[in-house]
Amino acid sequence: GAGVSQSPRYKVAKRGQDVALRCDPISGHVSLFWYQQALGQGPEFLTYFQNEAQLDKSGLPSDRFFAERPEGSVSTLKIQRTQQEDSAVYLCASSLAFGQETQYFGPGTRLLVL
Amino acid sequence: KQEVTQIPAALSVPEGENLVLNCSFTDSAIYNLQWFRQDPGKGLTSLLLIQSSQREQTSGRLNASLDKSSGRSTLYIAASQPGDSATYLCAVMVTNDYKLSFGAGTTVTVRA
Numbered sequence: 001g002a003g004v005s006q007s008p009r010y011k012v013a014k015r016g017q018d019v020a021l022r023c024d025p026i027s028g029h030v031s032l033f034w035y036q037q038a039l040g041q042g043p044e045f046l047t048y049f050q051n052e053a054q055l056d057k058s059g060l061p062s063d064r065f066f067a068e069r070p071e072g073s074v075s076t077l078k079i080q081r082t083q084q085e086d087s088a089v090y091l092c093a094s095s096l097a098f099g100q101e102t103q104y105f106g107p108g109t110r111l112l113v114l
Numbered sequence: 115k116q117e118v119t120q121i122p123a124a125l126s127v128p129e130g131e132n133l134v135l136n137c138s139f140t141d142s143a144i145y146n147l148q149w150f151r152q153d154p155g156k157g158l159t160s161l162l163l164i165q166s167s168q169r170e171q172t173s174g175r176l177n178a179s180l181d182k183s184s185g186r187s188t189l190y191i192a193a194s195q196p197g198d199s200a201t202y203l204c205a206v207m208v209t210n211d212y213k214l215s216f217g218a219g220t221t222v223t224v225r226a
Contacts, residue, residue, distance in 0.1 A: 004157075033213070042118070042203055042216030043158075056213070091157060100145055100212055107157040 002026075004106035006092050012112045013082045021077045021109045025094030032075050033103060034067055037089040046090075049075060050098065082113045116141045116208050120217035128225050133191035135220045137204030142182050145211070149178050149189050150203040152219070158203065162189070166209070194224045 005024045013019050025032050031050055035043035036059075046065070048056040051072040060067070064083075069075040079086055089108040095101035117140040127133060137147070146165050150158040162171045162178040164187070170179045175192040191198055201221045205214040 031212070035214075040218065042205070042218045043214070044216070045213040048212060059213075098212070100207060102148075102160065102163060103214065104160075105150075105158040110155070 004092055004094055004104055006090075006106040006109050008109060009107065010110050010112075012114065015082060015084060015113055017082050017113075018078065018080045019082055019111065021079075021090050021111070023075045023077070023092030023094075023106060025073065025075070025092070026096075026104055027073075028096070029094035029104075030072075030097050031095040031101065031103075032069055033093040033095075034075070034077050035091040035093065036061075037091055037108070039088070043091050046077070079111075082111075084113050087111055087113045116206055116215040118204060118206055118215050118217040120202075120204055120220050122220060123218065124221045124223075126223040126225065127194055129194060129196060131194055131224075133189075133194050133198070133222060133224075135189040135191075135202050135204075135222070137187040137189070137217055139185045139187075139204075139206045139215070141206075141208055142185050143209045144182060145207045145209045147178075147180055147187050148205045148207075148214070149176075149187075150205060152201045152203055161202075191222075194222075196224045196226045198222060199224050 034046040037043040045059040049069045092106045093103040149161045164180045177190045201219040204217045
Protein backbone atom coordinates (compact mmCIF):
# COMPACT_ATOMS: atom_id res chain seq x y z
CA GLY A 1 0.00 0.00 0.00
CA ALA A 2 0.90 3.65 -0.22
CA GLY A 3 1.16 4.33 3.49
CA VAL A 4 1.72 2.75 6.86
CA SER A 5 -1.14 0.49 7.88
CA GLN A 6 -2.00 -0.87 11.31
CA SER A 7 -4.38 -3.53 12.51
CA PRO A 8 -6.64 -3.87 14.28
CA ARG A 9 -7.80 -0.26 14.35
CA TYR A 10 -9.63 -0.84 17.63
CA LYS A 11 -9.11 -3.45 20.29
CA VAL A 12 -10.99 -4.01 23.50
CA ALA A 13 -9.30 -6.35 25.95
CA LYS A 14 -10.15 -7.58 29.40
CA ARG A 15 -7.56 -6.91 32.05
CA GLY A 16 -5.01 -9.73 32.05
CA GLN A 17 -5.52 -10.61 28.40
CA ASP A 18 -2.62 -10.65 25.92
CA VAL A 19 -2.89 -8.50 22.77
CA ALA A 20 -0.90 -8.25 19.54
CA LEU A 21 -0.85 -5.13 17.40
CA ARG A 22 0.39 -5.22 13.83
CA CYS A 23 2.17 -2.61 11.74
CA ASP A 24 2.81 -2.78 8.01
CA PRO A 25 5.36 -0.08 7.13
CA ILE A 26 5.80 1.54 3.76
CA SER A 27 7.47 -0.99 1.48
CA GLY A 28 11.24 -0.68 1.51
CA HIS A 29 11.41 1.45 4.63
CA VAL A 30 14.35 0.48 6.79
CA SER A 31 13.36 2.13 10.05
CA LEU A 32 10.27 1.42 12.11
CA PHE A 33 9.08 3.11 15.30
CA TRP A 34 6.36 2.45 17.85
CA TYR A 35 4.84 5.26 19.91
CA GLN A 36 2.19 5.24 22.64
CA GLN A 37 -0.31 8.09 22.89
CA ALA A 38 -2.37 8.39 26.06
CA LEU A 39 -5.59 10.37 25.95
CA GLY A 40 -4.92 14.11 25.75
CA GLN A 41 -1.16 13.64 25.46
CA GLY A 42 1.41 13.62 22.70
CA PRO A 43 2.88 10.33 21.49
CA GLU A 44 5.71 8.85 23.55
CA PHE A 45 8.50 6.79 21.99
CA LEU A 46 8.45 3.07 22.73
CA THR A 47 10.94 1.29 20.49
CA TYR A 48 12.94 1.51 17.25
CA PHE A 49 13.93 -1.06 14.63
CA GLN A 50 16.43 -0.82 11.86
CA ASN A 51 15.51 -3.67 9.52
CA GLU A 52 15.04 -6.66 11.85
CA ALA A 53 17.31 -5.32 14.58
CA GLN A 54 15.68 -3.72 17.61
CA LEU A 55 18.18 -0.97 18.33
CA ASP A 56 16.32 0.86 21.06
CA LYS A 57 13.64 -0.37 23.43
CA SER A 58 14.22 2.22 26.11
CA GLY A 59 10.65 3.51 25.95
CA LEU A 60 8.88 0.22 26.63
CA PRO A 61 7.10 0.84 29.95
CA SER A 62 7.49 -2.66 31.39
CA ASP A 63 8.62 -6.18 30.56
CA ARG A 64 5.01 -6.95 29.61
CA PHE A 65 5.68 -5.08 26.36
CA PHE A 66 7.51 -6.87 23.58
CA ALA A 67 8.07 -5.90 19.94
CA GLU A 68 9.49 -7.79 17.01
CA ARG A 69 10.18 -7.35 13.32
CA PRO A 70 11.58 -10.74 12.33
CA GLU A 71 11.91 -10.23 8.57
CA GLY A 72 12.59 -6.51 8.58
CA SER A 73 9.16 -5.51 7.31
CA VAL A 74 5.98 -6.18 9.34
CA SER A 75 6.25 -5.50 13.05
CA THR A 76 4.17 -6.72 15.96
CA LEU A 77 3.84 -5.07 19.34
CA LYS A 78 2.70 -7.53 21.98
CA ILE A 79 1.39 -6.61 25.39
CA GLN A 80 1.06 -9.40 27.92
CA ARG A 81 -1.32 -9.39 30.87
CA THR A 82 -2.83 -6.05 29.88
CA GLN A 83 -3.58 -3.47 32.57
CA GLN A 84 -5.97 -0.51 32.46
CA GLU A 85 -3.05 1.90 32.23
CA ASP A 86 -2.12 0.29 28.89
CA SER A 87 -5.23 1.88 27.33
CA ALA A 88 -3.91 4.24 24.68
CA VAL A 89 -3.46 4.69 20.96
CA TYR A 90 -0.43 2.82 19.64
CA LEU A 91 1.12 4.50 16.63
CA CYS A 92 3.58 2.97 14.21
CA ALA A 93 5.84 5.03 11.97
CA SER A 94 8.39 4.14 9.31
CA SER A 95 11.16 6.03 7.57
CA LEU A 96 13.07 5.31 4.40
CA ALA A 97 16.58 4.93 5.73
CA PHE A 98 18.15 5.57 9.06
CA GLY A 99 16.34 7.14 11.97
CA GLN A 100 16.69 10.83 11.15
CA GLU A 101 14.68 10.61 7.94
CA THR A 102 11.08 11.83 7.91
CA GLN A 103 8.77 9.48 9.80
CA TYR A 104 5.44 8.52 8.24
CA PHE A 105 2.74 7.55 10.68
CA GLY A 106 0.00 4.96 10.49
CA PRO A 107 -3.57 5.55 11.73
CA GLY A 108 -2.90 3.86 15.04
CA THR A 109 -4.54 1.10 17.05
CA ARG A 110 -6.81 2.31 19.84
CA LEU A 111 -6.55 -0.14 22.76
CA LEU A 112 -9.07 -0.10 25.56
CA VAL A 113 -8.44 -2.36 28.54
CA LEU A 114 -11.47 -2.97 30.74
CA LYS B 115 15.52 14.66 28.27
CA GLN B 116 13.89 16.91 25.70
CA GLU B 117 10.71 18.53 27.07
CA VAL B 118 8.25 19.99 24.57
CA THR B 119 5.46 22.32 25.68
CA GLN B 120 2.58 23.63 23.62
CA ILE B 121 0.52 26.65 24.56
CA PRO B 122 -2.42 27.06 24.55
CA ALA B 123 -3.85 23.59 25.13
CA ALA B 124 -7.05 24.60 23.33
CA LEU B 125 -8.14 27.43 21.11
CA SER B 126 -11.51 28.42 19.66
CA VAL B 127 -11.76 31.11 16.99
CA PRO B 128 -14.33 32.34 14.47
CA GLU B 129 -13.79 31.45 10.85
CA GLY B 130 -11.43 33.80 9.04
CA GLU B 131 -9.30 34.64 12.05
CA ASN B 132 -5.56 33.89 11.97
CA LEU B 133 -4.28 31.16 14.30
CA VAL B 134 -1.04 31.30 16.27
CA LEU B 135 0.16 28.10 17.95
CA ASN B 136 3.23 28.04 20.14
CA CYS B 137 5.77 25.31 20.86
CA SER B 138 8.76 25.49 23.19
CA PHE B 139 11.52 22.94 23.79
CA THR B 140 14.26 22.69 26.39
CA ASP B 141 17.20 21.26 24.42
CA SER B 142 18.28 23.57 21.60
CA ALA B 143 20.53 20.93 20.00
CA ILE B 144 17.82 19.86 17.61
CA TYR B 145 18.10 18.20 14.21
CA ASN B 146 14.64 19.25 13.05
CA LEU B 147 11.20 20.30 14.26
CA GLN B 148 7.96 19.11 12.75
CA TRP B 149 4.34 20.20 13.00
CA PHE B 150 1.66 17.53 12.69
CA ARG B 151 -2.09 17.58 12.46
CA GLN B 152 -4.21 14.91 14.15
CA ASP B 153 -7.92 14.49 13.52
CA PRO B 154 -10.05 12.60 16.07
CA GLY B 155 -9.43 8.88 15.84
CA LYS B 156 -6.83 9.33 13.14
CA GLY B 157 -3.06 9.15 12.85
CA LEU B 158 -0.64 12.00 12.35
CA THR B 159 -0.35 14.05 9.17
CA SER B 160 2.89 15.96 8.72
CA LEU B 161 2.30 19.62 7.91
CA LEU B 162 5.71 21.26 7.95
CA LEU B 163 9.26 20.16 8.77
CA ILE B 164 11.93 22.72 9.61
CA GLN B 165 15.57 21.65 9.59
CA SER B 166 17.76 23.11 12.33
CA SER B 167 19.52 25.36 9.82
CA GLN B 168 16.25 26.91 8.64
CA ARG B 169 14.28 29.77 10.19
CA GLU B 170 10.90 29.04 8.63
CA GLN B 171 8.86 26.91 6.28
CA THR B 172 5.69 27.77 4.39
CA SER B 173 2.99 25.69 2.79
CA GLY B 174 -0.14 27.41 1.53
CA ARG B 175 -1.85 29.11 4.47
CA LEU B 176 0.61 27.58 6.93
CA ASN B 177 3.85 29.14 8.07
CA ALA B 178 6.13 27.78 10.77
CA SER B 179 9.06 29.63 12.29
CA LEU B 180 11.94 28.27 14.32
CA ASP B 181 14.16 30.08 16.83
CA LYS B 182 16.61 27.47 18.08
CA SER B 183 18.45 29.72 20.48
CA SER B 184 15.30 30.54 22.41
CA GLY B 185 13.83 27.05 21.99
CA ARG B 186 10.65 28.17 20.26
CA SER B 187 8.58 27.50 17.18
CA THR B 188 5.35 29.11 16.08
CA LEU B 189 2.80 27.79 13.63
CA TYR B 190 0.68 30.40 11.89
CA ILE B 191 -2.47 29.45 10.04
CA ALA B 192 -3.92 32.29 8.00
CA ALA B 193 -7.62 32.86 7.40
CA SER B 194 -8.77 29.84 9.39
CA GLN B 195 -11.55 27.57 8.10
CA PRO B 196 -13.78 25.07 9.91
CA GLY B 197 -11.78 22.32 8.20
CA ASP B 198 -8.73 23.46 10.15
CA SER B 199 -10.35 22.15 13.35
CA ALA B 200 -8.00 19.46 14.69
CA THR B 201 -5.23 18.90 17.21
CA TYR B 202 -1.84 20.29 16.19
CA LEU B 203 1.26 18.59 17.56
CA CYS B 204 4.82 19.87 17.63
CA ALA B 205 7.63 17.30 17.58
CA VAL B 206 11.37 17.73 17.96
CA MET B 207 14.19 15.44 16.89
CA VAL B 208 17.42 16.01 18.79
CA THR B 209 20.82 15.87 17.08
CA ASN B 210 22.33 12.39 17.08
CA ASP B 211 18.99 10.84 17.93
CA TYR B 212 16.08 9.47 15.94
CA LYS B 213 13.11 9.51 18.25
CA LEU B 214 10.58 12.32 18.11
CA SER B 215 9.66 14.16 21.32
CA PHE B 216 6.13 15.49 21.13
CA GLY B 217 4.21 18.19 22.89
CA ALA B 218 0.72 17.46 24.20
CA GLY B 219 -0.85 19.40 21.34
CA THR B 220 -3.15 22.36 20.83
CA THR B 221 -6.76 21.50 20.03
CA VAL B 222 -8.19 24.04 17.61
CA THR B 223 -11.86 24.68 16.93
CA VAL B 224 -12.79 27.04 14.12
CA ARG B 225 -16.41 28.18 14.39
CA ALA B 226 -18.38 28.74 11.19
